[in-house]
Amino acid sequence: MSSSVVSARSGARRVSLRAEHPHYGEKVIIAFLFIAAVISVAVTTAIVLALLQPLPRFFSEISIVEFFTATEWSPGFARPQYGVIPIVVGTLMVVVTALSVAIPLGLLSAIYLSEYAPEGVRKTIKPILEVLEGIPTVAVGLFAFFWLRPFIEYLTPWLPWGGLFSTGVAGIAVGLIIVPLISSVADDAMRSVPRALREGAYALGAGKMRVALRVVVPAAFSGIIAAFVLGASRAVGETMVVLLVAGAGSPQLNFNPFEGIQTMTAYIASRATGEIAVGSIVYDTIFAVGALLFTITLAMNMLAIRFVNRFREVYD
Amino acid sequence: MSDSFNKLPARSRFAAAGAGLVVQNRFASADNKGKVSGVLFLSVMLLALTISLVAITAILAWAFVEGRTRLDLDLIFNGPSTVNRATAGFSVAIQGTLQIIAGVIAIIIPLGAGAALYLEQFADKTKWWNRLIELNIQNLAGVPSIVFGILGLAFFVRAPFNLGLVAAAGSATIALLVLPTVILASREAIKAVPSSILEGSLALGATRWQAVWLQVLPAAVPGMLTGVILAVARAIGEAAPLLLVGALTFVTFPPNFFEGGYSALPVLIYQYAGRPQEEFQILAAAGVLLMLVVLFVINSFAIWLRARYERTW
Amino acid sequence: MNVPIGEETVPNEVFTLKDVSVYYGANLAVQNVNLPVYENEITALIGPSGCGKSTILRSLNRMNDLIPGAKVTGEVLYHGQDVYGSDVDPVQVRKTIGMVFQKPNPFPKSIFENIAFGPKTLGVKGNMDDIVEQALRGAALWDEVKDRLKDNAFGMSGGQQQRLCIARAIAVQPEVILMDEPCSALDPVSTFKIEDLMNELKKDYTIVIVTHNMQQAARVADRTAFFTVASDDAAGSRIGVLVEHDKTDKIFSSPANQKTLDYVTGRFG
Numbered sequence: 001m002s003s004s005v006v007s008a009r010s011g012a013r014r015v016s017l018r019a020e021h022p023h024y025g026e027k028v029i030i031a032f033l034f035i036a037a038v039i040s041v042a043v044t045t046a047i048v049l050a051l052l053q054p055l056p057r058f059f060s061e062i063s064i065v066e067f068f069t070a071t072e073w074s075p076g077f078a079r080p081q082y083g084v085i086p087i088v089v090g091t092l093m094v095v096v097t098a099l100s101v102a103i104p105l106g107l108l109s110a111i112y113l114s115e116y117a118p119e120g121v122r123k124t125i126k127p128i129l130e131v132l133e134g135i136p137t138v139a140v141g142l143f144a145f146f147w148l149r150p151f152i153e154y155l156t157p158w159l160p161w162g163g164l165f166s167t168g169v170a171g172i173a174v175g176l177i178i179v180p181l182i183s184s185v186a187d188d189a190m191r192s193v194p195r196a197l198r199e200g201a202y203a204l205g206a207g208k209m210r211v212a213l214r215v216v217v218p219a220a221f222s223g224i225i226a227a228f229v230l231g232a233s234r235a236v237g238e239t240m241v242v243l244l245v246a247g248a249g250s251p252q253l254n255f256n257p258f259e260g261i262q263t264m265t266a267y268i269a270s271r272a273t274g275e276i277a278v279g280s281i282v283y284d285t286i287f288a289v290g291a292l293l294f295t296i297t298l299a300m301n302m303l304a305i306r307f308v309n310r311f312r313e314v315y316d
Numbered sequence: 317m318s319d320s321f322n323k324l325p326a327r328s329r330f331a332a333a334g335a336g337l338v339v340q341n342r343f344a345s346a347d348n349k350g351k352v353s354g355v356l357f358l359s360v361m362l363l364a365l366t367i368s369l370v371a372i373t374a375i376l377a378w379a380f381v382e383g384r385t386r387l388d389l390d391l392i393f394n395g396p397s398t399v400n401r402a403t404a405g406f407s408v409a410i411q412g413t414l415q416i417i418a419g420v421i422a423i424i425i426p427l428g429a430g431a432a433l434y435l436e437q438f439a440d441k442t443k444w445w446n447r448l449i450e451l452n453i454q455n456l457a458g459v460p461s462i463v464f465g466i467l468g469l470a471f472f473v474r475a476p477f478n479l480g481l482v483a484a485a486g487s488a489t490i491a492l493l494v495l496p497t498v499i500l501a502s503r504e505a506i507k508a509v510p511s512s513i514l515e516g517s518l519a520l521g522a523t524r525w526q527a528v529w530l531q532v533l534p535a536a537v538p539g540m541l542t543g544v545i546l547a548v549a550r551a552i553g554e555a556a557p558l559l560l561v562g563a564l565t566f567v568t569f570p571p572n573f574f575e576g577g578y579s580a581l582p583v584l585i586y587q588y589a590g591r592p593q594e595e596f597q598i599l600a601a602a603g604v605l606l607m608l609v610v611l612f613v614i615n616s617f618a619i620w621l622r623a624r625y626e627r628t629w
Numbered sequence: 630m631n632v633p634i635g636e637e638t639v640p641n642e643v644f645t646l647k648d649v650s651v652y653y654g655a656n657l658a659v660q661n662v663n664l665p666v667y668e669n670e671i672t673a674l675i676g677p678s679g680c681g682k683s684t685i686l687r688s689l690n691r692m693n694d695l696i697p698g699a700k701v702t703g704e705v706l707y708h709g710q711d712v713y714g715s716d717v718d719p720v721q722v723r724k725t726i727g728m729v730f731q732k733p734n735p736f737p738k739s740i741f742e743n744i745a746f747g748p749k750t751l752g753v754k755g756n757m758d759d760i761v762e763q764a765l766r767g768a769a770l771w772d773e774v775k776d777r778l779k780d781n782a783f784g785m786s787g788g789q790q791q792r793l794c795i796a797r798a799i800a801v802q803p804e805v806i807l808m809d810e811p812c813s814a815l816d817p818v819s820t821f822k823i824e825d826l827m828n829e830l831k832k833d834y835t836i837v838i839v840t841h842n843m844q845q846a847a848r849v850a851d852r853t854a855f856f857t858v859a860s861d862d863a864a865g866s867r868i869g870v871l872v873e874h875d876k877t878d879k880i881f882s883s884p885a886n887q888k889t890l891d892y893v894t895g896r897f898g
Contacts, residue, residue, distance in 0.1 A: 023720075026525040030438050036430030037439070040453045040499065043492050047463060050470035108364035116358065125365065127619075132372050134611065136553025138582045139604040140375065142589050146597070147378045176371045183368075197327065201334045209357045215334035219327075230458070237460025239556035240586065265462050265556070272469060272560045290466045294459065301458035442697070512734035516794070519692065520747040520801055521724030530750060535737055 051291040058284040067288065073262075074251035075271070075285045082285070084292065086253050090167070090261035094242055097171020097257065098178060098235040103228060105175075106182030110227075113183070114190040115212040126184070133180040141244030144173035149245065165247030165260025173241045178231040185230055189223020189311060190216050226307035233300035237293070239265040264293045379608060383601030391602055395568050396584060401595035406603055409584035412483055412563070412571045413552060416580055419487025419573070420551050421544065424498045427491075428547075429533075429540060432502030437514075437528045457496040464493040465560030473561055481562025483571050483578040489557050494547040501546070505539025506532065538625030545618040549611050555582035581607055640667040643805060643835045644689060649703035651684050651693065659684050659869040661703070664854055666805075671827055671836045673850035673877070675843055676892070680856040681869025682839045686807050689837065690726040691719040724751060727798035731810040733790035735782035735797075740774050743782050743793055747801040760800060767833075768796035769826050788819025795826065799834070806830065808838040812845065824849050843893055846877065853880040855889045 059067070062082045070083020109129065113122050149169045153161045193216050201211045217224065247260030248270060254261055262270075268286055276283045394405030431453075439446040468489030472479050479485040509532050517527035558564075563583040571578035579587075581603065589600035644666035651659045659681030666672045674682040684693065691712060693699040705712040712722055736743050744761040747753075753760065761778070765771040770792045774785075782793055791811060798806055808827075812820040827836060827849050840846050846853050854874035860867050873886045884890050 023523055023525075026523055029525060030434070033430045033434035033438060036427045037434040037449050039427055040431060040449055040456060040496065043467075043495070044452050044456060046471055047459065047467045050467050051463075053470070105364045105368055108361045109368060112358075112361035112365055116361065125369075128372070129365075129368060132368060134549065134553075134615065135372070135375060136555070136582050136604075136607060136611075138553070138555045138586050139379065139607065142585070142600060142604060143375045143378050145589075146382065146601075147374070176368070179368050194327065197331050197334060200331050204335055204339060206334075206337075207351075207354050209354045210337070211334070213357075214337050215330065218333070219330045233458055237462065239460070239462045239559075240582075244586070244589070265460065268462055268466065269556060269559050272465070273564045278474075286466065287470075290463055294463050297458060297460055297463075298455060301455055304458075305454065510734075512730065512732065513736060515692070515695065515730065516734045516736065516797075517746070517750075518695070519690065519723055519728040519730075520750070520797065521720055521727075522747075522750045523720050526750050530746070531736055 047294065051287050051294055054284040054287045055291060057279075058281065058288050061281055071253045072251050073267075075282045076274070077251065080282070081251065084264075084289065086249070086251065087262050087264050087267050087289065088292075089253055089255070090242075090246070090249055091236055091263040091265070093167050093255065093257065093261060094171045094174055094238075094246065094263055095232055095235045097168055098175035099228065099232055101172050101175030102178045102182050102231055102235075106179045106227070106231065107186055107224065109179070109183045110186035110190060110224075111212050111217070114187045115208065115216060126187075129180045129183060132176065135177075137177065137238065137240040138244070140173055140177055141241040144169055144241060144245045148173060160258050163259055165245065165249075166258055167246045167261040168257030170242050170245035170261075171257070173245055174235050174238050177238065177241065178234050181234055182227045182231040185227035186220070186224045189220040189227065189308075192223065192311075193219045220311070222307045222311040226304040226311065229300050229304040229307065233297045233304065236297055236300070237265060238263075239269055242266045243269055264289050268293070376608065379601050379604040383598055383603070383605045386598050386602035387605065391599075391606060395570075396566065396579075396588075397568065398566075401593055401599075404588075404595075404599060406581060406584055406606065408567055408570055409579040409581045409603075412486075412567075412578040413581045415483045415571060415573050415578070416487045416490060416558075417548055417551060419484060420491045420494065421548065423488065423491035424495055424547060425544060428495055428498035428502050428544070431499045432506055432540070433528060433533065435499075436503050436506040437524070437532065453496045453499050457500065461493055461554055462556045462560065464489055465557035467492065468557060468561040479574070481565070481577065482575060483573045485561045486558050486563055486578065486580065487573075489561050490551045490554055493554065493557060494551050497550070498543050498547045501543025502536070502540040505536040505543065508539060509535045538621060542618050542622045545614060545621070549614045549618070552611060552614075553582055553607065555580070555586055558583050559586075640670060642666070643668050643708065644837075645704075645706040645709075646685070647704040647706065649685070649688065649701065649705055651681065651688055652698075652700040652702070653696065654698035657866065657868050659856075660859075662871045664871060664874055666835065666837055667852065668835050669831055669833075670851040671831050671838060671849050673846035673853045674837065674839045674856060675841075675846045675853055676856035676869075676872075677858060678841070679867055679869070680858045682856050683809050684869065685856075686809055686837060686839050687728075689805075689807055690728055691722050692728065694719055724801060725803050726805040726807060727801065727803035728807045728809065729791070729794050729798055729811050732814050733787060733794050735785075735790050735793050737783060738781070739779045740782050740785070740793060741778040744797050744800045747797060751801055753801070764796040764800035767799050767830070768792045769822065769829070770796055786819070788815050788822060791815060791819065791823060792826065795823070795830075799830070803834065805835045805837065808836065810839055810841060813841060820845070843881075847881050850877045853877045855880060855884070855886075855892060857888055857892070 067082055067084050069085070070081060071085045072081035072083050073086040074081045113125065117125065149166055152169060152172075197215055197219055198211050201215045206215075242263045243266045246263065246266065248266070249260050249262035268289055271282070271286050390403045391405045392410060393407050394403055395408045396406075397404040435446065435450065441447070468485055471477060472485040472488050473481055477485070477488070479488075513531050513535060514527050517531045518524070522530070558580050563578060563580050564587065565577045565579075566587060567577040567579045569576075585600050585603040585607070588596045588603065591597075642665050644664070646662050646664040649659070649662045650657060662685055674686060676682055687693045688701050688705060689712070693701060701713055707722075707726070711717070736746060738746075741761055744764050745757050748755070748757065748760050762771060762775075765774065770789065773789065774780075782790065785793060795806070812823055815823070824845065827838070830836060838850065852874060855872045856869055857872050858867050859870045872888050873880070873884060875884070880889060881893050884893065
């Protein structure tokens with residue numbers, strides 16, 4: 001092997017002292033990166049501050065007890081009432097309807113994709129499902145208002161439809177939006193179940209359905225619950241669909257799915273875009289309701305994360 | 317099940333329970349019952365999947381059928397008008413959206429890449445503040461978009477930024493909304509670069525920053541870019557936060573980034589839809605169609621980008 | 630450097646390990662290693678898996694720093710200076726002590742850029758084309774790739790990639806090249822090529838190689854150090870220890886320690 005190694009290392013050996021170049025410039029850059037990461041904390045702090053700041057002023061005028069227990073919500077009216085329950089119930093109705101649509105659709109799709117679908121089918125269908133999640137919510141809302149509602153009304157004329165808005169249809173539309181979320185989180189959970197569990201059952205002669213329903217789903221249970229909770233949280237925060245389809249509702253409590261209703265999100269949107277005096281009580285309701293909304297979704301998300309972690313613990 | 321059974325690790329319990337059920341079943345009635353319910357189950361699942369896919373098609377079909385008569389150039393080049401309903405368009409809103417997106421991109425690329433690089437390559441993962449940052453980002457990703465609108469209203473429109481109800485405020489608000497997703501996606505892209513690249517660079521005597529900036533980051537860029545593009549796609553469709561920071565005023569003139577009113581595509585669609593005249597409802601559907609086409613192009617580009625630069629290490 | 634060896638000169642000691650132990654967190658991985666490494670020689674670290682050879686190798690150029698919780702006690706002296714001294718910059722350490730890894734890890738760039746990365750980043754002045762050519766010649770790769778320097782490095786065979794990694798390492802003109810099982814992922818033909826290369830390289834560099842393959846050590850190494858695992862069944866721990874080190878022919882023909890003899894004759898390991 002002829003290698004003409006022209007050695008450039010001549011003369012003094014490099015037994016240099018390990019001198020330290022201070023690398024100051026790099027330290028500055030890394031500090032900037034740290035600041036970028038800290039911005040996320042700053043954002044959360046800003047959200048909390050923004051929501052909390054008007055609250056002392058608000059709750060000095062309105063009693064907390066009234067806020068949480070009274071059943072009429074009419075801040076802009078001549079004789080205003082500040083019981084938040086009607087809009088919370090509004091959100092609840094939409095979310096429950098949404099989950100009743102999205103849980104069966106999402107879970108069944110997930111079981112199919114995880115346990116039954118051949119790899120090619122799975123690779124095609126998953127991204128297509130995600131399209132549903134990517135459609136702007138204003139488009140879904142318009143679709144639900146202009147087409148879905150008349151269509152459902154056409155299919156079920158015997159039901160007491162009336163008026164322009166319908167909480168039930170809004171719930172169905174929101175449900176469709178969260179199907180991909182529930183499906184993909186549940187699918188991830190099921191695919192993380194070790195093959196050994198399935199193979200053990202198959203080896204004893206169990207059929208696919210039995211393995212899926214009696215072995216995999218129970219094994220992935222906390223992950224699946226996390227999927228549901230995340231879907232619910234997303235449904236709680238949805239604004240455009242409920243604005244368009246459920247409308248503004250009435251100040252009193254209403255449990256009728258065939259009428260409109262106002263959710264917490266719709267209230268915030270309509271109040272903030274109306275004519276209001278900054279600093280007035282009515283203006284402050286935006287933040288009070290916003291704080292409530294934030295707390296609810298935060299609690300749900302943390303719950304979901306705990307479920308996911310519990311699930312991971314079992315299998316890691 | 318006995319108490320000692322419950323003390324076994326979960327995987328053993330599940331395996332045992334599954335095995336028990338299966339054995340029971342074998343001694344139960346004949347297999348035919350199993351076959352029928354198996355087929356039934358499969359059909360139910362496929363039905364569920366079909367319903368979702370049909371919903372997607374229905375939305376697209378509705379937008380097309382309802383809006384197709386207004387798929388003309390006026391849609392893009394004319395501004396809103398309450399008088400000339402048949403030729404009104406979205407030009408002002410398109411410009412507003414473009415300005416907003418430009419601002420979003422300018423914010424999320426440095427902040428998103430910077431935060432992701434820090435968390436993946438420079439942070440000491442045992443330190444509590446780094447774990448707090450990570451938890452924070454996870455939580456932010458789940459905050460409802462309208463709460464970001466409140467944030468924008470309180471902080472960007474009013475003090476301390478005091479921008480007023482302008483496009484810049486909308487841009488900043490949306491940027492913060494999509495930032496957590498960009499950070500998460502960028503982290504994944506950086507994680508996907510094998511550590512052997514980093515090790516090889518360090519072994520040559522490069523500093524950590526040199527190794528990350530010159531070798532790891534370039535390898536992660538396609539993935540990070542995909543994350544940014546998908547964030548932009550999401551940003552284009554967001555209406556709720558913008559409602560709170562001033563995009564709802566019926567604006568007929570092109571927007572200035574830092575002054576004056578502005579609009580955005582999804583918000584104007586929402587406004588048109590709220591008007592009683594049928595021309596406006598058709599216009600709203602046409603706007604939806606326009607938005608969906610744009611999103612399709614953007615998402616396809618992201619998918620192409622991911623496929624083109626996907627590297628098997 | 631090329632010290633003329635007419636008389637029996639004692640070669641310079643490049644590394645002196647004194648009572649070096651390495652901990653990963655609370656676990657002791659290798660204990661009390663005392664070992665010299667001499668200039669312009671190939672020193673091989675052999676032994677069964679898990680006995681800490683790679684750990685010791687990586688502690689020579691402070692690559693263990695990358696593992697959270699890794700700690701090195703004792704002294705790793707490089708020309709008399711403790712590599713782990715408080716004023717020592719690991720970056721400088723790695724500039725003069727290079728490393729080639731078990732699995733070839735070229736950068737996802739062209740062959741030229743792979744080699745040029747080191748010198749450019751370290752601010753080495755000079756004509757980059759010349760530097761790249763020299764490095765490739767030094768790694769016996771020049772003739773094979775001189776016409777395709779712009780091609781992506783991933784297109785090369787495993788053996789070529791490893792030689793590329795060697796070229797990349799010598800492009801920054803280190804004094805020492807550490808090799809962590811450099812041939813274990815390669816076919817026999819590439820292995821022999823690299824072993825030949827090592828014999829050439831040792832004229833200009835000091836080489837320390839970890840190898841699973843005893844015969845390889847017997848073929849290339851001037852000195853060999855034999856490690857083994859001391860298991861403490863009571864504590865449930867496995868700790869790597871250095872059994873003995875000497876000139877290679879001594880280790881393989883008449884080692885001082887019975888365990889060494891057992892290993893090199895294949896009785897265990």
